[in-house]
Amino acid sequence: MNLVMKIGFGVALSFMTLAQAAAADEFKLSNNQRISCSRGLSAGKLNTATCKSYAYVFNxxxxxxxxCQVTLALTRDNKEVINVQTDGGCTKKPRIFEADSNYSFDATETEPPNTNSFFGPGGYSVWAxxxxxxxxxxxxIISSGLGSDISKCLDMSFQ
Known part of the structure; x- marks a missing residue:
């Protein structure tokens, strides 16, 4: 499992470097990255660990x-690592505010699927x-379960 952490750290570091290289003054990496891992047993005593992490780059x-999402899947038997696969990328999302200004941003992902999960995985919240x-x-923003995301935003009132 140590190899999974090293590869995951390397991929996360490359995302941060990419974000800084894009435009240091306009793009910021959110402060709320998360990682979740799951394990599975396959036939023939193979173990598979899959880890996913999400981050947000904000203009x-x-x-x-x-x-941005990065996924790492590691398959091993009792003696050696058999296969390591990685995948990932960033998807552009729409503006939160209509006008240009100077904004701050943070985001968080939903918990991994569990018995309390109605819609399944794929939801997240953003604050700007x-x-x-x-x-x-x-x-x-949550997955509708029908192939599209449902997104609703609310302006906060101050009392």
């Missing part, structure tokens, strides 16, 4: 963001705030 000027005005928007 602080336009409020557009990218949802305008650094120049008292303006905060919270959004929840």
């Amino acid at each position: 602080v000027k336009t409020s557009e963001y990218f949802r 705030s305008d650094n120049n005005a008292l303006k905060v928007r919270g959004c929840i």
Whole structure:
């Protein structure tokens, strides 16, 4: 399992380097990365561990963001690692605010699927705030289970 952590760390580091190289002044990596791993037993005493991690790269000027995912699957028997596969990429998402400004952003993923999960995996929430005005928007995005995401955002009121 030590190999999984090393490869996962290397991929995460490459995402951070890529985000910094894009434009240091306009793109920021969210502070809320998560990783979840699952294990499975296959026929013939093979063990498979699959780890997924998500991160968000945010344009602080336009409020557009990218949802990035990296997956690592490791298969081994009792003596050696048989196969390691990785996959990942970033998907561009729409603006949170219509006008350009100076924004802050954070995001979090849903917990892995469990018996309390109604819609299954794939949901996340994002929060963005305008650094120049008292303006905060919270959004929840979930999978509809029908091949499309449902996204609703709400502007926060201050009392």
